[in-house]
Amino acid sequence: MSELTQLRIVIVGGGTAGWMTAAALGRFYEGASVTLVESDEIGIVGVGEATIPHIVTFNQALGIDEAEFVAATGATYKLGIAFEGWGAPDEAYVHAFGQVGRGIGLLPFHQYWLRARSLGFAKPFGHYLLNTIILAGDRFAHIEREPENPLPPVPYAFHFDASLYARFLRGFAEKRGVVRQEGRIVAVNRHPTSGDVASVTLANGTQVDGELFIDCSGFRGLLIEQELEAGFEDWSHWLPCDRATAVPCASVTPVTPYTRAIARKAGWQWRIPLQHRIGNGHVYCSRHVSEDEATSILLANIDGEQMAEPRTLRFTTGRRRKAWVRNVVAIGLSSGFIEPLESTSIHLIQTAVNRLLELLPRGEISEFTRESYNARAAFEMERLRDFIVLHYHANGRVGGALWDELRTIEIPDTLHQRIELFRETGGVFPSLDELFDLRGWVQVMIGQGVMPKRWHPLADTIEESRLRHFLEMTEQAYVQEAARLPDHGAYVSRFAPMPRQDVAAGASA
Numbered sequence: 001m002s003e004l005t006q007l008r009i010v011i012v013g014g015g016t017a018g019w020m021t022a023a024a025l026g027r028f029y030e031g032a033s034v035t036l037v038e039s040d041e042i043g044i045v046g047v048g049e050a051t052i053p054h055i056v057t058f059n060q061a062l063g064i065d066e067a068e069f070v071a072a073t074g075a076t077y078k079l080g081i082a083f084e085g086w087g088a089p090d091e092a093y094v095h096a097f098g099q100v101g102r103g104i105g106l107l108p109f110h111q112y113w114l115r116a117r118s119l120g121f122a123k124p125f126g127h128y129l130l131n132t133i134i135l136a137g138d139r140f141a142h143i144e145r146e147p148e149n150p151l152p153p154v155p156y157a158f159h160f161d162a163s164l165y166a167r168f169l170r171g172f173a174e175k176r177g178v179v180r181q182e183g184r185i186v187a188v189n190r191h192p193t194s195g196d197v198a199s200v201t202l203a204n205g206t207q208v209d210g211e212l213f214i215d216c217s218g219f220r221g222l223l224i225e226q227e228l229e230a231g232f233e234d235w236s237h238w239l240p241c242d243r244a245t246a247v248p249c250a251s252v253t254p255v256t257p258y259t260r261a262i263a264r265k266a267g268w269q270w271r272i273p274l275q276h277r278i279g280n281g282h283v284y285c286s287r288h289v290s291e292d293e294a295t296s297i298l299l300a301n302i303d304g305e306q307m308a309e310p311r312t313l314r315f316t317t318g319r320r321r322k323a324w325v326r327n328v329v330a331i332g333l334s335s336g337f338i339e340p341l342e343s344t345s346i347h348l349i350q351t352a353v354n355r356l357l358e359l360l361p362r363g364e365i366s367e368f369t370r371e372s373y374n375a376r377a378a379f380e381m382e383r384l385r386d387f388i389v390l391h392y393h394a395n396g397r398v399g400g401a402l403w404d405e406l407r408t409i410e411i412p413d414t415l416h417q418r419i420e421l422f423r424e425t426g427g428v429f430p431s432l433d434e435l436f437d438l439r440g441w442v443q444v445m446i447g448q449g450v451m452p453k454r455w456h457p458l459a460d461t462i463e464e465s466r467l468r469h470f471l472e473m474t475e476q477a478y479v480q481e482a483a484r485l486p487d488h489g490a491y492v493s494r495f496a497p498m499p500r501q502d503v504a505a506g507a508s509a
């Protein structure tokens with residue numbers, strides 16, 4: 001028996017977090033003892049439907065066949081997010097995945113674009129992003145390029161049905177030895193001397209013992225907060241939205257290969273097209289809009305026939321002060337929550353699972369292990385928080401109470417410095433550990449009108465005529481590339497159609 005197979009791991013919760021963790025442990029630590037406890041009576045949040053490209057790597061690492069996964073979860077493809085009405089009520093921009101522009105010199109593309117803009121011949125930024133051009137035409141296909149092809153890759157993510165993803169991963173994990181235990185946990189039992197969690201007791205009296213507990217119990221944080229009182233750092237003064245009302249509606253065409261994030265009176269609305277329905281939701285601040293009004297706004301702005309009653313979720317933005325306490329690691333909503341504006345929660349589950357796999361204890365858990373995990377988790381969430389605050393702070397919705405408030409609040413120092421540096425120099429220097437790199441920051445800042453005062457002087461070393469030609473050629477090459485791709489909806493229904501009975505049932509709607 002190896003050290004790892006001696007360790008009994010108990011996962012508390014069977015939402016996206018629980019089953020992603022279980023699938024990864026089952027895949028990489030075959031033979032380890034992993035039990036997942038979940039309660040059908042309590043259910044899951046089940047609204048995480050938009051992702052970012054790292055999910056492709058997660059699925060690939062697990063060895064999941066993409067077509068099988070897309071069909072099983074009613075997934076469609078996602079090339080970016082369209083932000084509508086954020087910079088100003090009648091403006092839109094896209095935060096697309098992938099390369100920004102094309103390499104021309106030493107500097108990042110946007111520095112040359114800034115110069116071209118001041119010379120009057122640059123088109124809006126999105127004209128030079130391949131994914132933005134492709135998604136504007138509602139197209140998609142998997143693209144494999146020869147190494148010598150100068151066109152950039154087309155990174156993608158998925159829109160999928162979160163409940164079906166959890167179900168899919170459950171099948172995957174159970175085949176790899178993970179044991180599912182149905183039941184509501186009514187007590188958490190501590191070791192009398194060490195104080196570690198020793199077991200959980202279910203309503204039917206069953207006791208589940210373990211040495212390592214992964215708390216995937218959702219917002220309640222059953223072990224990490226209710227039992228171990230890890231504490232919560234509340235960020236709602238920066239991100240005051242605290243409710244989301246969600247409702248599915250029937251699909252319409254075209255099936256857009258992007259998420260829409262449409263600014264509303266006191267929040268924003270998401271639109272996520274799946275194969276069998278469209279997921280819609282309204283994230284809002286309850287200080288500025290009532291639940292009734294928020295629901296009316298949502299229902300007045302859905303594209304297809306309403307398929308279920310609206311459901312409202314409450315949340316507080318922030319992070320657990322310590323995600324790993326004693327022998328309990330919180331993953332998913334139990335570790336904190338940042339609203340889904342950039343579709344990042346499932347990604348945070350993925351990085352938490354990676355960290356856990358790297359640090360999985362082989363014996364007694366050291367304080368260094370916990371500290372290392374907690375420091376990295378905190379850094380990741382704080383930088384992500386800054387990125388989301390940027391969207392709200394740099395809004396141009398003058399006259400909206402929430403929007404006016406957020407434009408003028410004191411923002412985190414780390415964000416303030418980044419915005420000022422960009423204004424002064426056009427530079428963005430995110431650290432390697434940050435989720436969003438220069439490409440994301442530049443698109444959102446420029447998209448919402450945070451403009452540098454000047455461009456880098458090296459951008460002047462290119463002749464004006466050459467710069468003009470370069471921009472024209474870049475756009476033309478991308479437009480041509482996009483034009484050869486098929487319609488996204490048609491492609492998905494050929495590549496990995498959802499079984500008809502699931503479509504008819506609206507699946508989990």
Ligand code: FAD
Pocket residue numbers: 012013014015016017018037038039040042043044045046047048049050051162183184185186216217218219220222244281313315331332333334340343344345346347
């Ligand atoms: P949950 O889904 O709440 O699961 C908790 C589990 O714990 C359940 O199985 C429950 O039965 C179990 N449990 C709890 N208490 C007990 C008990 N006493 N006994 C036994 N079992 C128990 N993320 C994205 O990446 N993209 C998005 O577009 C996105 N949109 C979102 C929109 C909203 C409004 C919200 C709130 C979240 C969104 N998320 C999104 C986040 C995403 O939904 C979650 O990160 C994801 O679902 C993980 O949830 P979870 O597994 O941590 O918790």
